[in-house]
Amino acid sequence: MALLGNMLKSGIRLTNVVRLRTATPFRQQRKAFRKLVRKAQFTKFGEAYRFEELLRSAEFGPTREFYEKYKQYVPVHDYNKMFDGWWHRTLADEKNVTWPGKVKYFALSSGTSEAATKYIPVTRAMTKAIKRTGVRQILTLGRYQNLPPTLYEKGCLMLGGSTQLNRREGHFEGDLSGITAAKIPIWFERFYKPGRNIAQERDWALKLDEITEQAGQWDIGYVVGVPAWIQLLMEKIIARYNVKTIHDVWPNLMVFCHGGVSFEPYKAGFSKLLAHPITYIETYLASEGFIAYQTHPDAHGMQLVLNNGLFFEFIPFNEQNFSPDGELVEKPKTLMIDEVEEGKEYALLISTCSGAWRYLIGDTIRFIDTKRAEIVITGRTKHFLSLCGEHLSVDNMNKAIETVADALGVSVREFTVAGVTHDTLFAHHWYIGTDDVVDAETFRNQLDARLKVLNDDYAVERKHALKDISVTVLPTKTFYDWMASKGKMGGQHKFPRVLKKDLVKEWEEFLDSKSERAKE
Template identity: 35%
Template sequence: MIIKYLSGYFTPSFLKRRIKNIEFFIRYPIEIQNKLMNQLILYARNTEYGKKYGFCDIKKYKLFSERVPICKYSDIKHFVERIRKGEKNILWPGKVKWFARSSGTANAKSKYIPVTKSAMNTCHYKAGKDMLSIYIHNHPKTKIFLGKAVRLGGSYELHRIYNTFYGDLSSILIQNMPFWIENICVPRKKIALMSEWEKKLESIVKETGPQDVRILLGVCSWMLIFLRKLLKEFDKKKIDEIWPNVEVIFHGGVNIRPYIYQYQELFDKSINYYDVYSASEGFFAIQDQKNVKDLLLLLNHGIFYEFIPIEEINNAYPKIFSIEKVELNKNYALVISTNAGLWRYIIGDTVKFTSLSPYRISISGRTTHYINSFGEELIVENAEKALNKTCMKTNSIIHEYTAGPIFMNQKNSGSHEWIIEFEKRPNNLSEFSNILDNELKSLNSDYEIKRYKNIVLGPPVIYAARNGLFYNWLKKHKKLGGQNKIPRLYNNRKYIDSILEMEKK
């Protein structure tokens, strides 16, 4: 690993140079994105997909948007299955060896997202470098490279028939990780890729506890479980007693807001929290400012972005915009074309732009994770802001939660049912419900209108879950560890009823 001595601290020198590249795409965002679109099209012009949609003569965005259809996983599943069987040059040139498995759709138990070498190197790993570069830039006296980084990852499996691999994205990235980052990461790859979460957790605790850890990387909900296990194993009250030099947590996958108070209780000192936005389909954005959670959209990392206004998402021919046409504080479904061979692919996330110079976003939710059974259009962003304020006012702490509709009948109006596992329970659940209700009204005018005199929508119904309920539910459904997470909001009772059924047992 190339190391340079900077201001009295060891820092990989190439990370310092990455800032200039970031500043360049910030300065020329439209030009960078248009150039990237043309590069992707040019590279894939001789693939089966490229020939089908005439990539060879597409030069401008207008023709690209007219000729290439937007799609969901169900639209390209048959292509992916052929790629998994070893066929080449289908969506992207060459053969694809790795597939990130993620939660399924109505038509498939699991999605298998191609992860090409190009996507690994010029998207995921490049974004990882930029994540560290931004941190170094913001904290020039950092000493993170004098110690180790703890990573929490999933596992992968071999598809023996076709000799391809599939698994959690984190496991794919760990298996193929460049030497410069592998050198500072713990636990060892053998442990990091263990498939059984609870055994892996024990092994990670034992291996990392004696190390000089300075960086934590992972989904914040699973990281919290790991840190508590660490404290119990070493019989300590604070993480600082085990790792006095911990400096930063890089987290993604779920919003850290519901967990932040629990993290603060684990540390005596103040540490830095940096949010990232990555998924099986790509690495999209990074927090680039201290203590400001808006995320800088990565515009030169192998992904061309488009955006569908959320009110158009169910239209047969929705309006769709490139980045130069987006507006502030408008809810958009994210659409991507990537160097993994995803073309105008709707990934299911929704975002809002908080800045247009540079382009910064906040993650507002999922196209499928919302409640709109009564026209209230409640999204995850509303829910988490309201819960955070409610916890502050009731001196309570939430560990996990999910919510769904209670449908109206001839006798009663509808309502929302919230299953909440509290870390610190409020003194009065009825008061908690009233405050949550008012906070949601203040954040969402549609919710407020539907709550008028309880005619359409009644007050929230709060169910305080027993400790460990959500963990046990995830375990039952084989979703422990990795990038798995609790569905926050859902427009039917699929998850609510499944979790409540476990509670009764």
């Protein structure tokens, strides 16, 4: 009898009942703000920006006074401003800079639009917050009767970066997934796969091979990771054991927790690897914190984590606040959780228990339910295409690719688009990664038609300055080879959906060199 599973599920139901009695989003965020400012008031940053006064306003002042003062006292930071002004001192082992004490861990991140490595502080408070949110996400599964108690006793495969971190001058560096996996609680070790030994492997290809060889010995119920890499791993396992679906190896696989990119373009490919449907749960876990998660499989968005070490602000993503290249203006308009509107797009600012303050994370989101603080990720502040006013978002791209792929019966594993010149005007060049047979011109025509339906600005500009779009169909492996050439193989790395500036040139040179090698 699944005694442990029954106990966990009973506890989960009780937790969910209690959690229904939550405060409003504004009250949760005011409380989160108080905790952050109280903790950081005696840091160098807190002293420089009058956190003691901000704390008094948050505890005793009029309802919104604390936020008006926060906007007045503390400037908005992007990564360069935060690092050059403060985090470089934290990296040099100085204590009490933007968060109390010394920071022992730094998540290395280059995102998908910048080449330079970023060093994101990961404090003890942040690792605890991430664990709490992770547990909450798992607990939401208890709302569903169709998930048996035995599920809670199955293995959980977490495909992430190496837990063997780089040691440097008094601190450790690595992927956030590697940092958090290295700190899993003892009670979870019996469920955790691939286990500590394989998790330490730094060679990504070797790690996938080792997991594949061990897969037949595991009873996996959950899988956690970026869709592209999980799909690749499942295909390797199916091939290795000469079976038809992943359920022939893991018959109890029921849940996939995914994040990092939109899952929509991968759905068709995943369905081919399964013997029966599974539950998909989306997460929004960035190097800067666990930001949101899908509370149940039928939810259309993810719920912001309002009461666990994060304070959110929202910048309307429009021409008043951002340049055509996605650069933030000097003094943007910012809003708090109770001021946002459904259906509008915002860039995300966060203040965190890792010592980020009014920090532009680089993602854009849209609210679909303000009462529940539910959002969808629409793209990146610099990952949109607007050469001539077409304002094409990553959300538009994902939906269009999914629709066309479904219509043509193909699986699109990866894609990217570059803005290029066309005589004196402009064009879009799409690169589609699929291992299925598809006619590029047919894909191009359907993609163009779908984008016109999804985006009015795009439809207008296709009649004027945006003179053409072209499609190049490539094997999926080409995209992975590019990632490998950039040193970005691993669970935390994603292929950029939009190529701009130097990346366009690098990508074209890579394709040219690959073509030349193929001719030899």
